[in-house]
Amino acid sequence: RCIGLLRRFRPNAVIGVGGYASGPAMLAAQLLGIPTLAFEPNAVPGMANRLVGKRVAAAAVNFAPAAQYFRNARVTGIPVRGEFFHLPSRSAAETAQHPHLLIFGGSQGARVLNTTLPQIIAPLLDAVPGLTVLHQAGARQAEATQAAYEATGADSARWQVAAFLDDMPARFAAADLILARSGASTVAELAAAGKPALLIPFPQAADDHQRKNAEVMAEADAAVMLLQAEVTPDRLLGALTRLLTSSEHLSAMSAQARTLAHPSAAETIAEMVRSIAR
Numbered sequence: 001r002c003i004g005l006l007r008r009f010r011p012n013a014v015i016g017v018g019g020y021a022s023g024p025a026m027l028a029a030q031l032l033g034i035p036t037l038a039f040e041p042n043a044v045p046g047m048a049n050r051l052v053g054k055r056v057a058a059a060a061v062n063f064a065p066a067a068q069y070f071r072n073a074r075v076t077g078i079p080v081r082g083e084f085f086h087l088p089s090r091s092a093a094e095t096a097q098h099p100h101l102l103i104f105g106g107s108q109g110a111r112v113l114n115t116t117l118p119q120i121i122a123p124l125l126d127a128v129p130g131l132t133v134l135h136q137a138g139a140r141q142a143e144a145t146q147a148a149y150e151a152t153g154a155d156s157a158r159w160q161v162a163a164f165l166d167d168m169p170a171r172f173a174a175a176d177l178i179l180a181r182s183g184a185s186t187v188a189e190l191a192a193a194g195k196p197a198l199l200i201p202f203p204q205a206a207d208d209h210q211r212k213n214a215e216v217m218a219e220a221d222a223a224v225m226l227l228q229a230e231v232t233p234d235r236l237l238g239a240l241t242r243l244l245t246s247s248e249h250l251s252a253m254s255a256q257a258r259t260l261a262h263p264s265a266a267e268t269i270a271e272m273v274r275s276i277a278r
């Protein structure tokens with residue numbers, strides 16, 4: 001079917017982004033002699049990109065460890081909205097006096113965050129003077145998460161639960177620390193914004209790619225990784241408290257995160273496609 005589609009469309013190049021549907025399309029293009037470019041956002045590629053990786057004309061990868069799986073690979077990063085690269089900076093005084101924690105687990109939320117954070121919100125607010133928390137819980141879990149926070153009796157002026165957050169660049173700008181999963185887009189946005197993070201990879205992600213993404217960030221001292229199997233209220237409270245009470249550490253992590261950013265990713269990938277196009 002893909003061969004038929006490509007014969008009718010007659011593309012100059014085919015880009016595969018690693019989803020399951022890209023495997024047959026990329027193989028069809030290679031059988032027809034159409035130049036192919038693989039895009040790999042994760043530290044380790046999934047099956048589709050591994051299948052075609054050594055046959056592509058070129059590959060654009062987000063993390064250097066992924067380059068070994070491809071021919072003519074280049075570390076380009078992931079295209080990220082320009083706003084993330086130009087966020088206003090919070091002063092050291094603001095961070096020290098009024099630290100702000102942003103929590104999000106993707107558009108659907110993350111159950112481990114939604115169940116654990118309410119258990120520790122009261123002692124966390126006690127341990128970190130001036131702290132405020134914004135927790136994006138996902139539409140399905142927002143009501144239960146809100147109720148769990150309320151049941152703790154923690155000062156409701158210092159925490160907020162939302163089902164969904166728009167204008168993520170503004171949310172990032174307001175945050176001194178971000179607690180999140182470690183999907184490819186999330187870590188790219190963290191790097192672009194220069195935001196320190198505590199990352200809890202989603203353990204069921206294909207090929208365990210979220211853990212590998214988080215490992216790259218942690219090895220660069222841009223983030224701290226905590227595996228979901230290791231998450232307990234005490235461990236999460238301790239990790240958050242240590243980070244939020246050290247503005248110097250947060251500043252150093254921020255600088256390291258920026259070293260992983262790729263502001264010209266879209267242009268670089270476009271130029272790569274142009275260079276291989278038939």
